[in-house]
Structures are given as structure tokens and as C-alpha cells.
Amino acid sequence: MTAAPAAPAAPAAPAAPAADPAVVRAAPPTADAPTSADHLIAASPLPRAEARRLLEQASGRRREWLLAHGDEPLDRPVSEHFLALEASRIKGAPLAYLCGEREFYGLTLEVDQAVLIPRPETELLVNAACERAPPGATVLDLGTGSGAIAIAIAVTRADLQVVATDRSGEALAVAARNAARHGLAPNRLGFRTGSWWQAIAPAERFALVVSNPPYIADTDPHLAEGDLRFEPRHALASGSDGLDALREIAAGAPAHLAAGGWLVVEHGWDQGAAVRSLFLGAGLEDVHTQHDLAGHERLTFGRAQ
Ligand SMILES: C[S@@+](CC[C@H](N)C(=O)[O-])C[C@H]1O[C@@H](n2cnc3c(N)ncnc32)[C@H](O)[C@@H]1O
Numbered sequence: 647m648t649a650a651p652a653a654p655a656a657p658a659a660p661a662a663p664a665a666d667p668a669v670v671r672a673a674p675p676t677a678d679a680p681t682s683a684d685h686l687i688a689a690s691p692l693p694r695a696e697a698r699r700l701l702e703q704a705s706g707r708r709r710e711w712l713l714a715h716g717d718e719p720l721d722r723p724v725s726e727h728f729l730a731l732e733a734s735r736i737k738g739a740p741l742a743y744l745c746g747e748r749e750f751y752g753l754t755l756e757v758d759q760a761v762l763i764p765r766p767e768t769e770l771l772v773n774a775a776c777e778r779a780p781p782g783a784t785v786l787d788l789g790t791g792s793g794a795i796a797i798a799i800a801v802t803r804a805d806l807q808v809v810a811t812d813r814s815g816e817a818l819a820v821a822a823r824n825a826a827r828h829g830l831a832p833n834r835l836g837f838r839t840g841s842w843w844q845a846i847a848p849a850e851r852f853a854l855v856v857s858n859p860p861y862i863a864d865t866d867p868h869l870a871e872g873d874l875r876f877e878p879r880h881a882l883a884s885g886s887d888g889l890d891a892l893r894e895i896a897a898g899a900p901a902h903l904a905a906g907g908w909l910v911v912e913h914g915w916d917q918g919a920a921v922r923s924l925f926l927g928a929g930l931e932d933v934h935t936q937h938d939l940a941g942h943e944r945l946t947f948g949r950a951q
Pocket residue numbers: 761762763764765768788789790791792793794795811812813814817840841842858859860861880881882891
């Protein structure tokens with residue numbers, strides 16, 4: 647996937663502070679000088695909200711507790727844990743990985759370095775799926791990662807069953823924990839391992855297939871920047887033009903869509919024309935593209951005959 651005018655075409659990530667050796671704490675706490683939450687936050691080079699979030703993580707205390715007890719001495723292991731998290735953040739590690747979770751579609755999801763951090767613009771794909779899925783249908787999510795799309799669909803539409811796939815067993819383990827966390831039993835959301843359509847039985851057909859596949863070009867310099875440096879390469883990059891996964895998904899869709907069923911995919915801001923062409927080449931109909939809130943082509947739709 648190539649770059650958007652001002653931001654990576656990969657789902658945009660919050661900017662991490664630069665790994666700048668000059669960015670250091672004003673006064674590192676010493677062994678004989680216990681420190682407080684207020685002091686650690688005030689002395690942190692991180693934005694205040696980030697420092698506070700990392701201190702919540704290090705202490706296991708909620709924001710309200712830290713506010714009410716901000717001037718009390720912290721246990722040494724807590725301040726040391728905070729300083730270790732702060733140091734990782736200064737080097738650019740994503741806040742979501744340091745805290746082990748990210749909000750998506752109003753749901754808190756576990757994330758770790760086995761999965762892409764779900765992006766806000768992917769919520770458009772969930773909206774599109776929930777609007778188009780026929781009552782009682784089974785929906786397929788290809789390349790589920792943390793399970794974000796599949797879980798949001800299943801939670802929003804209690805009448806649907808969802809099947810979610812990924813080639814990464816580590817990602818599926820995270821997705822399964824997230825499904826359990828949101829009360830989704832295997833009869834509502836089932837997981838399969840395999841590369842794209844290979845995870846699906848030859849005769850299996852779905853009323854709706856969604857995917858947010860990797861779509862960055864292998865050589866895109868954005869892969870070496872910001873949060874993308876820390877995310878799994880196989881979740882981001884897909885061949886010399888970023889379209890390898892989308893090619894495979896489009897080509898296999900007609901064999902796995904029910905008559906009139908929709909394929910909806912997320913893609914890069916400059917890939918709309920290429921993806922429409924892949925969909926038309928696969929024989930899909932009513933092919934069209936939806937813009938995201940930033941005005942970029944983001945979702946392409948196609949319907950089986
Ligand atoms: C861009 S991430 C999207 C993750 C999640 N759906 C989301 O929107 O947050 C793409 C996902 O596709 C998976 N993937 C990459 N290659 C795959 C393949 N050949 N077959 C199935 N899944 C694949 C990755 O492991 C990753 O979880």
C-alpha cells in the first residue's frame with residue numbers, strides 16, 4: 647500500500663513520539679527518594695494523558711484513584727514499571743501494545759504484537775457489514791487479526807453467525823480471547839486457520855464476506871515509521887504493489903459468495919481503481935467504492951451474480 651497525501655495509507659496510527667535521545671525525564675527518581683504519581687507524570691516527557699495511562703497500567707490503579715492519591719509515595723516496583731513503559735514509549739512503542747488493549751467500535755480489545763492495532767477507519771467496514779448482512783446470515787471475515795471486525799459485527803448484530811480466519815495462529819489466539827471477553831460463544835463466532843480461501847471448505851458460501859487485508863507495498867517507506875515498525879509485517883505488507891492479498895480475495899470470492907452476496911474490502915486511499923478492476927475481473931457486479939471521513943477511497947463493494 648502506498649502513502650496517503652499526509653499519512654500512511656495503512657490504517658492511520660496515532661503518532662508515536664520520536665525516538666529522540668534528547669527526550670529524557672527531567673529528574674529520574676533515585677532509590678532513596680520515593681516518588682508520587684503527580685511527580686512522575688509532571689516530570690515525564692510524554693504527553694500528560696499518555697503518562698497517566700502508562701501509570702494506570704504500571705500501578706493497576708484506575709485514573710480516579712491516581713487523581714485522588716496523586717501526592718502519596720508509590721511503591722518502588724510501580725515507579726520502576728512505569729519508567730520502563732515510559733522508556734519504551736519514548737522509543738516509539740505503540741501505547742496500545744504497552745497497555746495491551748485498544749478500543750474499537752466501543753469495545754475494548756486485547757492486542758499484542760501478534761496482531762494489527764485496530765484502526766478507527768475500519769469501523770466503516772463494520773458499519774457496511776451490519777447494514778448489508780441479511781437477517782440470520784453467516785458472515786465471513788478474512789484476516790481477522792485481533793478479531794476486531796468479526797467481534798464488532800457479532801456484538802452489533804445478534805442474529806448473525808460469523809466465521810473469522812487468519813493464517814497466524816498467534817493472532818487467532820488473541821482473537822479467541824477477545825471473543826470470550828465479549829461473550830461470543832463458538833456458535834456465534836468461529837475461527838479457522840489458513841491462508842485466505844484455503845481456510846474455507848470448497849463448497850462453503852456466505853451471504854457477506856468482509857476483509858481488511860494487508861495492503862501496503864513491500865517497499866513502502868511508511869513501514870519503517872511510527873507504529874507500523876512494531877506491527878507484524880504480514881499484517882501490513884502484501885507484495886510489490888500491496889495488492890497480492892486483495893487479488894487473491896477478489897479472485898476466490900465468486901466461488902464462496904451466495905447468489906447476490908457482497909464482498910466488501912478495505913484498501914489504501916489510492917487503490918480504489920485497482921480494486922474495482924480486480925472485482926470486475928473476478929465477475930462481481932454493482933462494483934463501487936466508498937470514501938472514508940477524510941475523503942479517501944477506502945472500501946470497495948462487489949456483488950456475486
Ligand atoms: C491489516 S490486518 C487486519 C486485522 C483485522 N482484521 C483488523 O482490521 O484490525 C491483516 C490480517 O490478515 C492476516 N493475513 C495476512 N496474510 C494472510 C493470509 N495469507 N491468509 C489469511 N490471513 C492473512 C494477518 O495475519 C492480519 O491479521
